[in-house]
Amino acid sequence: MKLEQCLFGYDDGHRLLASSLPLGLETSLLTELSDLAPGTVFGQSEGYWTGFPAPSIGHYILMRTWPAPEMSRPGCVWTHALLIKPAILESIPDLSILQKLFIRPKHPLEKSRYKENIKFDPSHHSEKNIQTDIVIIRKLFESLYEMNSTTVEITTPGELDNPLFAVWSQQWPRLRRNFRFQTAVSRTPRSTGSVPFDVTAILAYRENESSTPVRVTPSWLSASILDIQKGTNSILRLFLWRYGQDVRRQRGSFRPLVEVSLLGESTSLDSAQRVTQIVTEAFPSPDDAVSLKQDLVDGVIVPSTYSTLIHFIVLDELNGEAIFPTPTPKGIVRLKNLWPKQSDEVLMLAEITADTEKPISKLVFETVINIIQTPEFWPLSSSYPSIRKCIAKIKPNFLINSASDMDDDTLLDLLPLVSANAVDLTKLITTLLKRNNQKLAKVTFNLFPDITAVHVISAINNRDSVVVDSSWLQELLLLPNLLLQIDTMSLVTRMSLLYDLASSLGWLSSAVTTNGVSPWSVALSSSSNDLPQDKTDTLYCFLVALAFTSGGDDGLHLIERFFKILHGRILNSKLSFRGRELLSQQLPDLGWIKNWDLGLRFRLAVATAYVRHKWPPNSYAELTDNEMDKVMLSNAALSISGGHAYFKAISR
Numbered sequence: 001m002k003l004e005q006c007l008f009g010y011d012d013g014h015r016l017l018a019s020s021l022p023l024g025l026e027t028s029l030l031t032e033l034s035d036l037a038p039g040t041v042f043g044q045s046e047g048y049w050t051g052f053p054a055p056s057i058g059h060y061i062l063m064r065t066w067p068a069p070e071m072s073r074p075g076c077v078w079t080h081a082l083l084i085k086p087a088i089l090e091s092i093p094d095l096s097i098l099q100k101l102f103i104r105p106k107h108p109l110e111k112s113r114y115k116e117n118i119k120f121d122p123s124h125h126s127e128k129n130i131q132t133d134i135v136i137i138r139k140l141f142e143s144l145y146e147m148n149s150t151t152v153e154i155t156t157p158g159e160l161d162n163p164l165f166a167v168w169s170q171q172w173p174r175l176r177r178n179f180r181f182q183t184a185v186s187r188t189p190r191s192t193g194s195v196p197f198d199v200t201a202i203l204a205y206r207e208n209e210s211s212t213p214v215r216v217t218p219s220w221l222s223a224s225i226l227d228i229q230k231g232t233n234s235i236l237r238l239f240l241w242r243y244g245q246d247v248r249r250q251r252g253s254f255r256p257l258v259e260v261s262l263l264g265e266s267t268s269l270d271s272a273q274r275v276t277q278i279v280t281e282a283f284p285s286p287d288d289a290v291s292l293k294q295d296l297v298d299g300v301i302v303p304s305t306y307s308t309l310i311h312f313i314v315l316d317e318l319n320g321e322a323i324f325p326t327p328t329p330k331g332i333v334r335l336k337n338l339w340p341k342q343s344d345e346v347l348m349l350a351e352i353t354a355d356t357e358k359p360i361s362k363l364v365f366e367t368v369i370n371i372i373q374t375p376e377f378w379p380l381s382s383s384y385p386s387i388r389k390c391i392a393k394i395k396p397n398f399l400i401n402s403a404s405d406m407d408d409d410t411l412l413d414l415l416p417l418v419s420a421n422a423v424d425l426t427k428l429i430t431t432l433l434k435r436n437n438q439k440l441a442k443v444t445f446n447l448f449p450d451i452t453a454v455h456v457i458s459a460i461n462n463r464d465s466v467v468v469d470s471s472w473l474q475e476l477l478l479l480p481n482l483l484l485q486i487d488t489m490s491l492v493t494r495m496s497l498l499y500d501l502a503s504s505l506g507w508l509s510s511a512v513t514t515n516g517v518s519p520w521s522v523a524l525s526s527s528s529n530d531l532p533q534d535k536t537d538t539l540y541c542f543l544v545a546l547a548f549t550s551g552g553d554d555g556l557h558l559i560e561r562f563f564k565i566l567h568g569r570i571l572n573s574k575l576s577f578r579g580r581e582l583l584s585q586q587l588p589d590l591g592w593i594k595n596w597d598l599g600l601r602f603r604l605a606v607a608t609a610y611v612r613h614k615w616p617p618n619s620y621a622e623l624t625d626n627e628m629d630k631v632m633l634s635n636a637a638l639s640i641s642g643g644h645a646y647f648k649a650i651s652r
Helices: 024-034 086-091 095-101 134-146 161-170 173-177 219-230 235-243 251-263 270-282 290-297 303-318 329-336 343-353 359-371 385-394 396-405 408-417 425-432 438-447 449-461 471-477 495-504 510-515 518-525 533-550 552-571 577-584 598-613 617-621 627-638 644-651
Strands: 002-010 014-019 048-054 059-067 077-084 151-154 181-186 199-203
Touching: 002 024, 014 024, 024 048, 024 059, 024 077, 048 161, 059 086, 077 086, 077 095, 086 173, 095 161, 134 151, 134 161, 134 199, 134 219, 134 251, 161 181, 161 219, 219 235, 219 251, 235 251, 235 290, 251 270, 251 290, 270 290, 270 303, 290 303, 303 329, 303 343, 303 359, 329 359, 343 359, 343 385, 408 438, 425 438, 425 449, 438 449, 438 471, 449 471, 495 518, 495 533, 510 533, 518 533, 518 552, 533 552, 533 577, 533 598, 552 598, 577 598, 598 617, 598 627, 598 644, 617 627, 617 644, 627 644
Parallel strands: 151 199, 181 199
Antiparallel strands: 002 014, 002 077, 048 059, 048 181, 059 077
């Protein structure tokens, strides 16, 4: 990455001496801030730092100012400034490494180096392992985030520098790129001129530690100081960078974010109430701290008291303080996990959210009503009669959980009342599949066609004897359009089942050809071959014949996969009789003299399919690596209309 730079110093007055970037309207401001700050006391310090954003030129300005006693005029200074793009400033974990880039001119004529940009790679600069003054760190935190004071008292010029860079590095991107500071120290408070600095320094006498009253350090302050000591990868810093990204206030959000972070590690039941209080007071607008609020309602933060936290959030919404977003699926899953271990909390949530249209409350209620539909509900809800009545009223199909104890006639009466959104269909259908009742199968397929088909095929694929010879399979075979769905066929893992299904459906019947080759291709991709050779031939011939009519990418892949196999068996007269029959239905009629040449007819059918479906010529050329086969394929392509491109591709 590249950093722009400029140099200010004395030349018949304090002015800009060199720059790698035009400063435009910011020249005046930078000249003012690069001059000696009024009342500056250098002492043993080599200089001081100034930092502020310059939006009009799209850079953050970081300055280092040194005294220039070699100049003829008293009070002269050198100021080297880096102009840093915000994206670069935000990408550097430890901003103290920037200090290494500042160079004081050795004599007045040394200006040329400041007219070129600086090439800078943060990865080549290790983080500075500097012991920072905890007392100064504390003063900075209190000044910035508690008292909102711009003045920090120090006893020695320069002792603010390292603590300030450490605190600056801790700040999240938007906060750090708007940070305004100057570490020049004076004996009395001073005007900061055109820039309202967030931090300035004032010289104070060192206090006698024995006479200094002991102050209790707030937990947020202790955690912030500890984060500074740990460095750039601490848990708190990651928290601040994640949740500081969309807060409306910047400095004002630091302390509440730290406090929420600490409560996230607490297991106290008071933590949930305290979190909602902090968020409500610090981020009252719905579009403020959205990421933080979302993770709160999703249980990512303060997970140990999630049910209580949701309780308080719901109450706030019902009281008209709707500042939290609705839970995402992640939050709903966490809410579901509360049942039945925290049954009282879950049932209480149902009590307070019933009969409301408030977004969060409504979502919580719908979720709770769904999750309590388990066998544990009835014994656990004895103290909540209103919820029992509610679930019996809006979820009558909940009683289907007792389906295994019901007779067939009762089930036939109840099934039409069952809604797909109101019952665990997997559990229900698994129970129903154990009953070989044709009426029950017909009604179930009519009500829940897709999921029933999936379970029937899954059971057959797993060789569940209860289903294999039952009315369920017979009913499914009467519904080929349902069976030949990709989601259903993708459950097949045995080629023997594919063979049986194709045979039962009449091989190349109208229903099979209408649904095309894709369902079979999907099933084949995950199926192992447990067929004898003759049936393998038959299945392959069926799939290739279907590919001829269906086309598409799946059809092409099947031709590419099986051409060489089938062509070889045809030429060696080893193809099964049933396979020949199926394949012949889709092969061209060459008349009684040539129809005996099944290999020729097969090659012509393949070439014709490539032309008809506009499959790529390079695929045709790669169907076989056998030179004799290639010659025969090229002849086939040459002998059909539109086949020249394929002849050309395979003849290269």
